[in-house]
Amino acid sequence: MTNDMTSGNIPKQLVKFAIPMVLGNMFQLTYNAVDSIIVGHFVGTSSLAAVGAANPIMNIVIFFIVGICMGTSVLMSEYFGEGNIKKLKREISTSMIVGLGFTIIMSIICFFLSKNILLITQTPIEIVPEANLYLRTIFCGLIFTFLYNIYSATLRSMGDSKTPILFLIFSSILNAILAVIFVVVLKLGVLGTAIATVISQAVSSILCIIYVYKKIPILRFSKSEITVDTSLLKNTINYSWVTALQQTCLYIGKLLVQGSVNPLGVNSIAAFNAVTRIDDFALNPEQSISSAMTTFIAQNRGGEKFDRIKKAFHYGMLIEVIYWLILIAPVYLGARSVMQLFVPDSGAQVIHLGVIYLESMAFFYILPGLTNGLQGYFRGMGDLKITLISTFVQILSRVILSYILAPRYGIAGIAFSCLFGWIVMLSYEVPAYLKYRKKLLFLITA
Structure with missing residues (x-):
């Protein structure tokens, strides 16, 4: 089911698009949350700390892949908004082939470097073996991560945020069941949680592929259509590379912050592992609202509906604020x-x-609600450099302050370093938005 968002009620479309993503991403977050809960209760604090130390490294790699798919989805949304289905299919094929090859290479590299990265981040030596085993298992399944995300990005670019989420919900429930079997029944420890995650990701990607092939006729490709379009390749790489760098920058920063937590001891590592899971759940709706804004704005940019872009930004930011008032x-x-x-x-x-x-x-x-709204706007407008730079200054500020505050104030210092980073990010994004606003007003009145 596709959804053209270049006409119709704007706030209704944003909310309707965002809600399935919120629900689905909540279930996706249960992959790691279930791992942490089961490991914490049935294996022990040391193993929980091992999963906690491994997760920032895992997230860097996974969200690099997610970033690639996010970048290409902006182009897909634009072409769908234009009504250019032929160009859309060429973009999908190009992204799929290049992204798949890159993911395979990255999986191999990460598999062999995982232990060294753990040691570089000052992971306590007693939890390195378990953390390394967890990472290597996850890296073996990265191909499924890419396939799910590229198919999800394709469906979302066409206004369908619901279908991939249904498959994700199913695989998340499967992950919880398998984690209990592998950890509680078979006593496989952190290895069991990693195996459960990989199997569940494989299921979600396979379900996406089957659905697209059977239910979306315009996304069925003949052999001649499965090709790399060199005329689109440069733009595809530019978009996907910048968003991948942005996502990687964010999670490298989180990994470096983890490095400021690790010297505080196993209890602090375990606590930080838990609160970052809670952070993920709290921030997920803000990010889903941002993604809805991106797709909406990109489609309307392709359709040259500039007045709808202006209104979508205002509604999107209002929704972000309302969500925070409910959350606090x-x-x-x-x-x-x-x-x-x-x-x-x-x-x-x-x-x-x-x-x-x-x-x-x-x-x-x-x-972060405000920064996510602004990021969604800039991505939808196709200016991904602003999102990259703002993320970089935010994470740099956070990392520097975490190393200053953590030794003195412990985990509370990490919270205040986050606050400072978001303030710095807004100080860059707001002036950039005001410049864009003038350009948009000109286009509306032209």
Whole structure:
């Protein structure tokens, strides 16, 4: 099912597009959350810390792949908004072939370098073997990560955010079931959680492929259509490379922040692993709203509906603020209860550290909501350099401050380093938006 967003009720379309993504991404986050909860309860704090130390590294690689797909989806949305289906199919084919080859090469490199990266980030030596085993298993399944994300990006560019999410929900439930079997029943520890994740990702990608082939006629390719279009390749690489760098920059920063946490000890690592999962759940709707804005704006840019672009930005930012107002009380008041999901009562120190972090972040979450809205706008307008630069200055500021504050204030210092990074990011994005606003007003009145 496709959805042309170049006409119709704007706030309704944004919300309708974002809600399936919010729900689906919530389920996607359960991949790692289930890993952490099951490992924390049935294996132990040391293994939980191993998964926590591995996750920033894993996320760098995974979100590099996600970034590639995000970049190409902007082009796909533009061509779909133009009504140029032939060009859309050439873009999909080019992205698929080049991205698949790149993913295979990256999987091999990451498999052999995982242990060295863990050591570079000062991961405590006692948890390196488990963390390395977890990473290597995940890296063996990266091809499924790419296939799911490229097919999802294609469907979303055509206004269908619901279908790939349904497959993701199914695979997330499967992941939880398999994690229990492999960890609790078969006693495979962190290896079991990684195997469960890879199998679940494979299922979601296969379901996407089958659906597209059977239900979306315009996305069925003949042999002659499966090719790399050199006329589109440069633009595809430019878009996908910049968004991949942006996503990688973000998660390299998180990895470096992890490096400031690791010297604080196993309890702090375990607490940071738990709160970053909670951060992901809290920030996911903000990011989904941003993605809805990107697709909407890109389609309307292709259709030259500039007045709708202006209105979509205002509605999108309003939705971001409303979401934060709903979020603040549950995070602040429920911090201890949420931490207990990840750590049993015997981990009282870990829970205490997590509560300190979350009580501050509840008030800070408004800032990433604003930055996500602006990022969605710039991506939809095709100016990905602004999103890259703003992410870079944000993460650089956060990393520097985390190494200054963490030794003095522990995990609370990490929360305030996030606050500072978001403030720096907004100080770059807001002036850039004001310049774009003038250009847009000119196009509307022209």
